[in-house]
Amino acid sequence: MSALELAQWIQSTGWASYLRMSAYIYPSVLASHLTGIALFAGAVLVTDLRLLGVAMRNQPVADVVNQLRWPKRIGFLIVATCGFLLASSKAEEYYYNTFFRIKLTLLVLVAVHALVFRGSVYNNAAALDQARRIPGKAKLAAALSLLLWISIACVGRGIGYIEPPLDKLHAELRDVAATAGTPK
Amino acid sequence: MLIAFENPLNESALAFPILECFHILGFALTLGTIALVDFRLLGFGLRQNAADLSKALAPWTLIGLITVLLSGPMLFSSDPDMYYLNLSFQIKMVLLVLALVFHYTIRRKLLRGELSPGLNKPVACISLLLWTSIIFAGIFIAFVVTPET
Numbered sequence: 001m002s003a004l005e006l007a008q009w010i011q012s013t014g015w016a017s018y019l020r021m022s023a024y025i026y027p028s029v030l031a032s033h034l035t036g037i038a039l040f041a042g043a044v045l046v047t048d049l050r051l052l053g054v055a056m057r058n059q060p061v062a063d064v065v066n067q068l069r070w071p072k073r074i075g076f077l078i079v080a081t082c083g084f085l086l087a088s089s090k091a092e093e094y095y096y097n098t099f100f101r102i103k104l105t106l107l108v109l110v111a112v113h114a115l116v117f118r119g120s121v122y123n124n125a126a127a128l129d130q131a132r133r134i135p136g137k138a139k140l141a142a143a144l145s146l147l148l149w150i151s152i153a154c155v156g157r158g159i160g161y162i163e164p165p166l167d168k169l170h171a172e173l174r175d176v177a178a179t180a181g182t183p184k
Numbered sequence: 185m186l187i188a189f190e191n192p193l194n195e196s197a198l199a200f201p202i203l204e205c206f207h208i209l210g211f212a213l214t215l216g217t218i219a220l221v222d223f224r225l226l227g228f229g230l231r232q233n234a235a236d237l238s239k240a241l242a243p244w245t246l247i248g249l250i251t252v253l254l255s256g257p258m259l260f261s262s263d264p265d266m267y268y269l270n271l272s273f274q275i276k277m278v279l280l281v282l283a284l285v286f287h288y289t290i291r292r293k294l295l296r297g298e299l300s301p302g303l304n305k306p307v308a309c310i311s312l313l314l315w316t317s318i319i320f321a322g323i324f325i326a327f328v329v330t331p332e333t
Contacts, residue, residue, distance in 0.1 A: 023327070031320040038215035055244065071229040
């Protein structure tokens with residue numbers, strides 16, 4: 001099964017079709033996606049600003065990093081669940097969307113970031129408190145994390161600005177794409 | 185009345201989306217930092233004293249608020265008639281005023297210890313609800329039908 005066929009299959013499932021056709025559920029999921037972004041961003045931002053030595057300097061790095069793990073996880077769960085639902089409802093259209101592809105690539109880079117820095121920085125926060133100054137590697141991890149997430153938010157907004165390629169979409173979905181947002 | 189087609193923002197196709205990115209990052213900063221304090225009041229997440237935590241995060245909340253309050257009116261100016269008549273926009277503005285007043289009066293008093301700690305959880309819930317509802321109203325601006333201008 002090619003990626004395009006997978007996208008077409010996901011889009012044809014009942015719940016993806018339902019979401020695409022709904023007048024109020026789709027924007028509600030979108031708003032939840034953005035609420036999740038804010039909750040996730042708060043936890044990521046404060047973690048990274050602490051690592052950079054910019055905010056919460058009177059608190060141990062280990063406390064900030066560890067106590068924000070759950071808010072971060074919950075925020076991410078909301079963003080990812082809603083994001084998956086939104087993407088699946090227009091999967092075939094987004095298959096052709098350049099910003100969507102860039103966003104997926106950036107999300108892969110987030111995974112790479114975790115592989116590179118998790119052990120030495122985020123899971124090693126107690127040792128960072130022992131060091132006289134926060135090591136450069138931890139600051140690099142924080143800066144890259146901020147850069148990645150800010151880019152992902154901006155690229156995500158860009159997805160909505162690319163017109164669906166109506167000539168390439170499945171015939172039965174063309175009408176839907178053409179009337180997207182119109183109540184059924 | 186503002187005339188949208190004379191607005192320099194409408195000269196560029198990129199101006200609106202770029203402003204929107206600032207608007208999104210700004211409210212993420214605002215709600216994100218406010219939520220961390222509300223979570224603290226609810227007994228979740230950071231365990232630092234709520235008053236100190238609020239003091240440490242207040243400048244970041246303010247930076248977020250300034251960003252949304254600068255980018256918001258600029259977005260509005262691109263098509264003022266549409267926004268003015270849009271029900272979701274009207275609701276959003278009412279909620280925004282309520283949230284700001286609540287944030288800088290009741291919630292601030294609570295965090296200064298001037299109110300009963302029994303109010304911690306209700307205040308945190310109202311704060312989260314108000315700011316979240318602003319996001320919902322903001323998104324629905326694009327999904328409700330605006331009367332013809």
